[in-house]
Amino acid sequence: DAKTTQPNSMESNEEEPVHLPCNHSTISGTDYIHWYRQLPSQGPEYVIHGLTSNVNNRMASLAIAEDRKSSTLILHRATLRDAAVYYCIRGRRNTPLVFGKGTRLSVIA
């Protein structure tokens, strides 16, 4: 039970921003929101994680709703190399993560 809800698939045009939504309405106060992605034939790759505040790093931004029941992963400028399955996972710090099926992102040139 991954305890998050994501769309099965999304499509984006190259060089445009992508907003990947995630619903985690039953999140507890100590749960972090983690985002990973998995490129074809590779292991899951850490993207970003946060607790309450919005977070930015070199790969992406994470926008967390004020009530923490949803979040959005933002890729500022999609490239073909960003085509992957993106997983939104809620979990406590330092505990193993439960992966669902994620969102398959296609990027169109």
Add this chain to the structure above:
Amino acid sequence: NAGVTQTPKFQVLKTGQSMTLQCAQDMNHNSMYWYRQDPGMGLRLIYYSASEGTTDKGEVPNGYNVSRLNKREFSLRLESAAPSQTSVYFCATLFETQYFGPGTRLLVL
């Protein structure tokens, strides 16, 4: 800094054969994990080791055994391989969040 490494990358077995999947990490993390991923599915936890000398079952442990040889190495053994164990196997460590290896693709005929 190699991170998490796995060997072999690919293996073909006949039903009933045995093999050991190797995992090593150079990040000095205490916790290590073995997952399997079937086509179109998320990751399922097989076994984990919270620290050197300890191991525990995950969601799908049947047909597998593990050994935490030292802090760096965590191996997964299939004593008598079955076609249902055809999958991609990922090793991971945990420190605040998880770090994954590149995977071992196993085909059991």
